[in-house]
Amino acid sequence: MERVILAGGIIMAETLVEVKQLVKYFEVYSRGIIGRKRAGFVHAVDNVSFYVKEAETFALVGESGCGKTTTAKVILNLEPPTSGEVYFKGINVYETFSNGKAEEKLKLRRNMQLIFQNPYSSLDPRMTVYDILVEPFVIHKHIPRERWKEKVYEALDQVALEPYHAERYPHEFSGGQRQRIAIARALVLDPALIIADEPVSSLDVSIRAQILNLMMDLQKKKGISYIYISHDLSSVRQISHRIGVMYLGEIVEMGNTEDVYAKPLHPYTQALMSAVPIPDPTTKSTRIILPGEVPSPINPPPACRFHPRCPYAQEICRTVKPPFEDAGNGHMVACHFWRKFA
Ligand code: SF4
Numbered sequence: 462m463e464r465v466i467l468a469g470g471i472i473m474a475e476t477l478v479e480v481k482q483l484v485k486y487f488e489v490y491s492r493g494i495i496g497r498k499r500a501g502f503v504h505a506v507d508n509v510s511f512y513v514k515e516a517e518t519f520a521l522v523g524e525s526g527c528g529k530t531t532t533a534k535v536i537l538n539l540e541p542p543t544s545g546e547v548y549f550k551g552i553n554v555y556e557t558f559s560n561g562k563a564e565e566k567l568k569l570r571r572n573m574q575l576i577f578q579n580p581y582s583s584l585d586p587r588m589t590v591y592d593i594l595v596e597p598f599v600i601h602k603h604i605p606r607e608r609w610k611e612k613v614y615e616a617l618d619q620v621a622l623e624p625y626h627a628e629r630y631p632h633e634f635s636g637g638q639r640q641r642i643a644i645a646r647a648l649v650l651d652p653a654l655i656i657a658d659e660p661v662s663s664l665d666v667s668i669r670a671q672i673l674n675l676m677m678d679l680q681k682k683k684g685i686s687y688i689y690i691s692h693d694l695s696s697v698r699q700i701s702h703r704i705g706v707m708y709l710g711e712i713v714e715m716g717n718t719e720d721v722y723a724k725p726l727h728p729y730t731q732a733l734m735s736a737v738p739i740p741d742p743t744t745k746s747t748r749i750i751l752p753g754e755v756p757s758p759i760n761p762p763p764a765c766r767f768h769p770r771c772p773y774a775q776e777i778c779r780t781v782k783p784p785f786e787d788a789g790n791g792h793m794v795a796c797h798f799w800r801k802f803a
Pocket residue numbers: 727728729765766767768769771772773774775778783795796797798799
């Protein structure tokens with residue numbers, strides 16, 4: 462068990478979420494003369510495993526379409542897995558949502574909340590902030606009505622908004638304030654886990670830092686765990702403790718954020734990192750431009766899926782799948798030649 466020091470003292474960090482060999486395929490159909498027939502599967506998520514500890518932020522990074530959001534949806538049971546398991550505090554999520562009692566499902570829902578990318582479309586424009594924030598109480602029925610107001614004001618205070626904001630509508634707020642409201646809506650249920658799917662990518666750069674600082678403050682105060690999904694590596698470095706790099710549905714590198722940023726061992730991670738702007742005009746950028754497009758997830762390349770774009774690819778990369786190996790300190794990488802980069 463690992464010790465994590467929080468503002469309020471020391472807590473023991475236990476595993477909160479465990480994702481085991483998760484697979485999610487979507488069927489695709491083609492339309493012919495004799496009707497619709499199955500044309501194959503989109504390999505959206507393939508054999509993905511990771512864990513998230515209490516009060517920890519685990520970031521999933523990678524290009525659009527690499528499977529980050531699908532992984533989040535399966536964790537939240539918004540999509541059923543094709544195979545594999547997700548455990549939340551040791552409880553099998555899919556099993557609970559398939560066969561559990563209503564109260565068990567609601568408890569799981571309360572504990573796992575989602576913040577969407579776009580605060581302009583995730584808040585109902587016809588509802589006041591008060592109505593938006595009490596809606597979870599109406600659904601979950603676990604907070605008596607006489608405490609709703611107090612809980613709403615508490616949540617607004619946690620995201621640095623004022624009680625009078627409760628009577629306003631979403632269009633009366635800026636983008637940053639709307640994302641604060643979205644965070645408040647997630648917080649009213651006191652979740653243990655928040656999945657934040659590109660929470661700052663639609664906001665101005667100046668507002669991004671405020672929202673990230675707010676999320677980190679809330680983690681210190683309330684011990685929340687985050688799964689932070691992003692393609693913005695600067696914000697990932699700021700907020701996450703550990704990171705998993707996804708390419709075409711698979712995790713190709715995973716480890717402590719500082720280890721991965723200091724020494725990326727997978728050529729794909731190296732290319733991603735090289736695109737991060739360096740705030741020093743005297744340092745020459747050495748950006749790695751990958752050739753070609755991301756291959757289709759319907760027919761992913763065999764063995765190492767990155768081989769058609771990898772500058773170091775050799776014959777073995779086209780025929781033998783690289784094992785996911787520990788390069789030390791839990792820094793995992795799937796590349797036949799990672800030792801060359803260590
Ligand atoms: Fe590149 Fe080969 Fe490593 Fe894949 S296994 S990342 S193709 S060097």
